[in-house]
Amino acid sequence: MFNFYKLQLALKNTWVRIGLLLLTASLVAWIALGSQTGQDTSPIVRSQDISEITGLVAKRDKLDYLLIARPLSDAPRYIYKFKDSAQLHVVKVPSTSHINLEREVLLRNGLPYAIARDDYLASHKAVLQDEGGAMAGVSSFVQRHAFDIFLVVLLLFVLKFGIPGMGLSASVISPDKLKGSMDDLIGMEDIKQEVLHLEDMIRNRAVYKQHNIDKPFNVMLTGPAGTGKTKLAGYLAKRLGYPLIQASGSALESGYIGGGSKALNALYRKAAARGNCIIFLDEAQALFMPRGRGEKKWEDDTANTLLGLLDGVKSDEGKGVIWVVASNFDEANSQMDEAMLRRFSVKINFRLPNKGEREQLLRSFLQRKEEGLVDWNDMDLAQVAEITNNLSPALLETVVDRASLLSIQEKTVINTDLMFRAFERATIGLTDRATTAEKTRQRERIALHELGHFFMQIDPYLREGLSLAEVKEKSHLLKISTESVSKLNALGYVLSAGDDMSLRTLEEMERDVMQLYGGVAAEELFYGARGISVGSQNDIQKATSMLDMMVNRLSMYSRSKLDYSQFKSELSGEHTLVQVEAKADELYSDTLKAIGDYREVMDGLKDVLMEQYVLSKDQIFALLEERLDPEPLRLAA
Structure with a gap:
């Protein structure tokens, strides 16, 4: 018996598979063609096509003889031979069709015919066999179903070996x-x-x-x-x-x-x-x-x-x-x-690099560049490592590559400022000032919205009594912009350095939620409750996700430390939803109250931001030194 498994082992490349496919197709076509050509060489040509009999009327001059074998059976045969051919044509027809053919074709057109005698049938036994025996039956079947056979063979080939060129590339x-x-x-x-x-x-x-x-x-x-x-x-x-x-x-x-x-x-x-x-x-x-x-x-x-x-x-x-x-x-x-x-005796878990490792990675990537392309005297890698928190080695390499592109385009060397801009380009994408240039009212709203996020970020430090210099040191802010970002589908943004999100406490997570609420609270502060825009959608989604984790999964507001998300009961779902809504209302109310203390300074910073489009961290804190007195905030805490 043929061993298909050994054949499969032999199929080691796509070309062999393609060759087998073509061979199979050729074999099917050859069988079908053989059955066709067999009609020209075999002494007996078989058919069930009644039109052959009706067509004899026009060929009566070429007709040698026409016989009908067993006319009273269920399947009479019409046997005819042409004068210039040695082939016998045998047409098998149903008995009902024979009656019509005899009356409507043979007798009406005077076509001479006779009933085949027993001695003729005895000497031509193959005439009465169904399709000439098994081999002739196979040939006729293949002839009629050649295309169907090809599709079946192709399907079996695909199931066994796959589609050539579409397998696993290794x-x-x-x-x-x-x-x-x-x-x-x-x-x-x-x-x-x-x-x-x-x-x-x-x-x-x-x-x-x-x-x-x-x-x-x-x-x-x-x-x-x-x-x-x-x-x-x-x-x-x-x-x-x-x-x-x-x-x-x-x-x-x-x-x-x-x-x-x-x-x-x-x-x-x-x-x-x-x-x-x-x-x-x-x-x-x-x-x-x-x-x-x-x-x-x-x-x-x-x-x-x-x-x-x-x-x-x-x-x-x-x-x-x-x-x-x-x-x-x-x-x-x-x-x-x-x-x-x-099944795995060894498990190695990769992690994101820490600050020291990020600094080493950045230095390694930059040292691969030719001498003179990096200004090492104006390169603070510790500061760059600080802002690139939570970036993988691959993303850090992307930042360095982006810095090289900016260096080539601007014909300058790579320094700290260029690395900062490269980080912004790699994480935020392209910014466009022209999109928001004529949208004065929208830019004003965006400026206030982004300032709301910033002030809620530094609010806890100011209320603790820290100086502005100390707050600046703790703040992750890099810049506030009213330029549009197509990648984020936003008309402005606050760019901050990454923050390590592991092992966050309840207090820190609540601060994160309030920082997210800072934008929408600023809009309500300046435009009223009915003046809040849809631009807060992303902030609200993030805040909702965090509150869901705090209430449902971490059970931070309950003495029963349970993961409520594992309970499928509707009652437990309703109960935790009430808790989420209550905590969201509390934190948003606190945010709205806190941000009200910054209304005057926010209004002033908004005008500067509208004029300059972008304010860096240094610029913002310089303005705060001039316009903000943190003492009342400490006393109100």
Whole structure:
């Protein structure tokens, strides 16, 4: 019996698949053509086309003879032969059609015919066989259904081997072609130690086997995008001297059952054939989701196949294969399949760089540029690292690249100011002053709205009695602008340095909500409750999300520390909604009251902002030194 599995192993590239597809199509076409040409060479030509009989009237001069075999049966045969041909034409017709043909065609047109005698039928037995036996039946069937057969064969081919050119794209990269090294992971010393430990486990398997640790060292890399997971897989392969097979998890979503499984098995066979090899599956978070969550059965099939492959094989075939699977999520912030997690003996969680590491990364990126392009005497990397909080290494590199573009366009060197502008361009996008130039009333509203956010940011510090210099030091503000930003679909913005959002306290989160409410409160302060614009929509959405977390998920206002979002009861939902509304009303009222103390100074700053479009942090605090007396605020607190 033909072994299709061995055939599948032989199909190692797209061209072989295409060749098989063309061969199949050619075979079907050849069979169909053979049945057609057979009509010209076979002694008997069969048909069920009644029009052949009616057409004999016009060909009566060429007709040698016309016989009717078994006219009283359910399926009489018309047998005719032309004078200049050795072929017999046999037309099989139903009995009812025979009666009409005999009366309306043969007799009416005087076409001579006879009833076939028994001795004639005995000498021409093939005439009465249905379509001339099995082989003739197959030929006739193929002739009539050649296109249908081609479609069926094509469908079977696609289901078994996939569409040529549409399969999982995975190239094998030899260790000498891999670039970079572990030194390129600036900082991240904790992650480097994990990798070195993993390397030791792989190199010294015999030592670990003494402790009965002999399972595959599958590696799970998790963490935010742009933190170096992909690079790390390459560094590991290079250090070990292993070839790397890299593929994307999204490419496994073939859309038909078994497609992802076949792709994974193909990856495994390709790796196993090389002995020691690393398979790096990137962007594979979908495979870690709990199985049985949806109607797409192929997703579970793909995950089940990966589970089996991660377990390794009983033979020595795949003992050198190491799976490194990367995901932007981890079990701490997303529900994952427990069976999948158990397959990974090593888990390395990437994090965003801290301030010191950001400074090292920025210095490393800038040092790669030719000498003279960076003004190191006018470069405060500590300040740049401060404003780029919560940016990944990839985004930090984007900021540096953006600084280079600005440097080229403006024919200047890269300094601190240019890095600030590059950060703004990379995070905010292009700004346009012309869009808001003629919209005086809208610009005025935008100016007041953005100033409202700023004053609610510094309000807690002023009420604590800090000096303006101390407040400036604590403030994350970079600038306030009334220029439009197409990326944000906004007519103005407040640009602030990133703030570490981990381990926020209740008090800090309430301040964040009040800062969000600062814009809409400023609009109500100057235009009244009915003068609030739709520009506050994004602020209100963010505030609602934070309040929902504080009340429902963190239970910050209840002695019962429960995650109310897990309760599906309508009563619990109504109860927490009442709490959210009450807290939102309280915080907004406090915001409106607090911002009223800044009305006069806000009105003055608004006029300056309208004139200059943009005010930097230094400019704003210089104006506050002239126009704001913080003492009454401290006394009112």
